[in-house]
Amino acid sequence: MSIEDMALTPSTLVFIVLGLTLAAFIWGRFRYDLVALAALLGSVMLGLVPAESAFMGFGHPAVITVAAVLVLSRGFERSGVVDIIANQVLKVGENLFLQLLVLVGTVVMLSGVMNNVGALALLLPVAMRLAREHNTSPSLLLMPLAFGSLLGGLTTLIGTPPNIIISSYRGEVTGDTFSMFSFSPVGIVVALVGLAFIVLIGWRLTPKRSGQASTNDMFDTANYLVELKVGEESKANGLTLQQLRDELDETIPVLAVVRDDNRRAGYNFHGTLQEGDILLLEAGPDELQLLEDKVGLSAIAELEDDAETIETEQSDVASDPENNIERNAEGDAENDVGSDKKEDAKDEDAPKERKPVDTEGLQLIEAVVRNDSMMINRSVRQLRLNHQFGLHLVAVARDGGRLKQRLRDIRFKNGDILLLQGSENEISESLASLGCLPLAKRDLHLGQPRKLVLSIAIFALAIIAMLFDLLPAAVAMSTAALISLLIGVLPLREGYQAIDGPVIVLLAAMIPVGEALETSGGADLVANSLLYFGSDWPVVITMVGLFLLCMLLSNVVNNAAAALLMAPIAVSLANGFNVSIDPFLMVVAISASCAFLTPIGHQSNTLVLGPGGYRFGDYWKLGLPLSLVVLAVAIPMILLVWPL
Incomplete structure (x- = not known):
């Protein structure tokens, strides 16, 4: 018709x-990229957009520039430019005014030369660490930090996608685009006034939620972390952990298996369970009953005729992932799974103190689900979190509180806080692939000085080329990104990962519309x-x-x-x-x-x-x-x- x-x-x-x-x-x-693509295809079918022009947006200068800026932003992170800045931010002390001034001021400056979401993602763990070290409510720091990243993007052409879009549109209308610093006279003044307002007045308007926002409260596992023992008649005897999960039809995370006073992280235990093995895992009353009924695992506390109170000195493992895990990893005999509170009832007459167990590799980390994460609206099973990414999901917090429902039933949303266990060597890569941002203590690394200088030099040359109209913004930024990849400032795989696919599709689809x-x-x-x-x-x-x-x-x-x-x-x-x-x-x-x-x-x-x-x-x-x-x-x- x-x-x-x-x-x-x-x-x-x-x-x-x-x-x-x-x-x-x-x-x-x-997701917004799917909505935009549907709008584009609908416009083509209605004759509003010519079919031959439908996908021209993927080659639009604005889209190319945004992709190149994302790659360069990741290159800055990789080379250590941002880590040097962040390392200085951590020295600010406990004065809240100075914390806000330095954090928000830093993110404003960074957002002017890199993607504003990337700038926030780099400073968010720093802000969380500052809040914990100086007992500051994270809610007083994080909203000002997010708003500061938006203000900083106003200052330059590459600070935020809208600036790039407006510049490209002006080029289509007049034949002349805005330059790199055309936005600066207005943007810098607005950003500085906004910064002053946030630091002096605005932070007082943010809610102080030290309880809900603290990880201690969101992930308080004192009533959940338990030790279960494999008995001679247990059905779990002789099963692998995967077979155990299949029997349970449940995603209860086994954090560790203790055998002969040696602990192995659950993700790194590939053998079969034996009589006398102790499983350290998180389970509520329903899960405990399930474990007892289906596979015959009994809480160690029950062996001491205290079935009502399941105590463990290891509850701090998840209640403070930043500090207590490190203490646990040292194998402290007082706090280990095998404390004398939990001696086997069979050895009551001749109790002996359990030796410190080896906790190497037992790492828990907090992470937030990003808007572009592949986890959104999917469950643990759909993601195959353990098999494909080597991660155990321990707990999930949403809206400032921990979710109490079964882990397998949770469909993740953007902004969810996850408590995960994984290999120390692979957890960063797994989080990046899933689209999660780590929040726990971040070890700052200064990169290689040679690549740091090269990264800055490449970016400076691209800016000069744009200032003197030697190259258009899309060509200059793409050339800088290519050189960064060729000389190894950023590995090629990370370069592709840095490109935010949903944003690129959104831009490319909405331009013809x-x-x-x-x-x-x-x-x-x-x-x-x-x-x-x-x-x-x-x-x-x-x-x-x-x-x-x-x-x-x-x-x-x-x-x-x-x-x-x-x-x-x-x-x-x-x-x-x-x-x-x-x-x-x-x-x-x-x-x-x-x-x-x-x-x-x-x-x-x-x-x-x-x-x-x-x-x-x-x-x-x-x-x-x-x-x-x-x-x-x-x-x-x-x-x-x-x-x-």
Whole structure:
């Protein structure tokens, strides 16, 4: 059926497609890259986007530039540039004002030269470590840190995808793109004022949730970590751990197996269980009953006629993954599984103290699920977490509290905090593959000095090439990324892992849809409506309205999508007023990155949701005043630097 038969104009169809797309973004049932791809294909089928142009977005300069910046950001991390900075941040001391100033100031600076999500991801473990070492509530540090990463992205072309999108769109309209530091005069002032507001006033508006946000409370396993013994008649006798899991039809994590006073981590135990083996695992009352009924494993406390109280000196293993695991790893005889509280009842008459057991390799780590993680909406079994990644899931916390349901039934969400056990040598790579960010104590490494200097030099040359118009941004950044890979600053596999696939698909799919908004006349229709209502007002009032509209949109959809949709409307508005398009494009660039009101508006906000113990409604308390501050500073600065 043709468009004419349906009696719907192209602009009406575009609005229908965009309305459904925005509704799907807000609903959140499907990932935003899938929603964007569906919008693109739907536009092609409706004749809004020519089929031969449907996938041109994957070669768009904005998409290429974003991918290159992601690779360069990972190269900075790998070379040790950021670790040197982070190492200095940890020396700030216990003064909260100084902690905020240094943390937020650092993330603002880093976000100007690398991806803002990457900058936050690098400093998030540092902030958590600061909070623990100085007994500061993480909730006071993490939201300001996330908002600081957004403010820092305003300062340069490569700081955030909306800037790259706006620059590329200006090139399509005028033939001339914004340069690397075209955003700096406005962006730096806005970022500095925002930083001052956060450090002096804004942090007081964040909730102090020392209890919910602390790992001790979220992962308090004093009532869960137990020792079970394999008896002569136990069905578990002679089974491997995998066969044991199959028998139980449950994902109860076995953290360690103790045999002859030697402990082997569960993921590293490949033999069969024998009589007398002790299993250290996490289990609640239901799981304990299951283990007793199905495989005949009995809690050691029961052998002492104390079935009601299952005590263990090892409960600290998970209640403080940063400090206590290290103590456990030293094999402290007092705190080990085999303390004299748990001597076998058979040896009551001649009790003997158990020797310290070998706990090498028993490492627990906290991690947060990122927005782009492959774990989202999937369970442990679907992910094959143990077989494919060598990880045991010990506990999950969500919304500041530990989930009590069975681990196998949990479908992960972005922002979930996971307590995982895995090989010390492989856990970092496994977390990266899964799309998780480690939160536990992070050993800072300074990289190789030669590669550190090379990384900075390559980036500087790319900036110079852009400043003097020797190369377009996409070519300069891609060349820098390629050289970084060729000389070994970043391994090729990590280079590919650094590219955020969902963001790339989102950009590539939404670019043709955004163009359809313009070619169908939809952008002019929206602009004319705004012009009609604002014809009796100064142009600056319309700019404020455009700012608020784009800012609200960015809080419910990806900021890149907001920029793509609002850029054609901004240009149509400028043409309607017969003024320069630059101030209107700058309004979109700034406002699209002001997603301070919700945890879903930007990946940075979602990343701190779990570790900070925040709730959905916490964000606007700091985000709304900060948004108004940005608006009050940005509009006058834009008119000063980019006059009408």
